[in-house]
Amino acid sequence: MIIDLSSIIKDYDGSMQLCQKCSFESTDFLGEEFSFPDGLLVNGKITNNTKSLQLQANVSGTVQVHCARCCKPMETSVNFDISEVLVRDDNADEFVDEDVVVFSGYTLDIDDIVINNFLMNISAKFLCKEDCKGLCPECGQDLNVSECNCSNDEIDPRWAALAEIMKNSDTE
Numbered sequence: 001m002i003i004d005l006s007s008i009i010k011d012y013d014g015s016m017q018l019c020q021k022c023s024f025e026s027t028d029f030l031g032e033e034f035s036f037p038d039g040l041l042v043n044g045k046i047t048n049n050t051k052s053l054q055l056q057a058n059v060s061g062t063v064q065v066h067c068a069r070c071c072k073p074m075e076t077s078v079n080f081d082i083s084e085v086l087v088r089d090d091n092a093d094e095f096v097d098e099d100v101v102v103f104s105g106y107t108l109d110i111d112d113i114v115i116n117n118f119l120m121n122i123s124a125k126f127l128c129k130e131d132c133k134g135l136c137p138e139c140g141q142d143l144n145v146s147e148c149n150c151s152n153d154e155i156d157p158r159w160a161a162l163a164e165i166m167k168n169s170d171t172e
């Protein structure tokens, strides 16, 4: 989303409210794909404190990911705060640094800021449910749906003995 900063850039100690639903492209990060089917709500303000602009906002919405254990697509809600210092430099291309966001001219594209902050705020792994059993490493069966036979490879010796007896009695 492009924000028009022209009204605030020269208005020292002025501020402007920000409350907008923005759509975002899906993004890949560490092998996981994040998408935002309904966009994200960016709610906050930009204030001018003479030397720089300060962006403070809360971001909330729904993100579509895959469960880290069973790979099923799932949705989860996100909610995080953004606090960035915006510095204007007409000789530089817009970029997002660890400490500041540099922009030029009178507009700022906040997509990178929001996505960067989102990636910093996500918890390690998403799970479709806390006790997700995941996939069998042998056959790929979704163990939430049903058990597979891989874990039964080692037959209890007592059952093995019984099976032997049954086999023998069959052949008699």
Ligand SMILES: [Zn+2]
Pocket: 067, 068, 069, 070, 071, 072, 127, 128, 129, 132, 133, 134
């Ligand atoms: Zn799962």
Ligand SMILES: [Zn+2]
Pocket: 136, 137, 138, 139, 140, 141, 148, 149, 150, 151
């Ligand atoms: Zn299996």
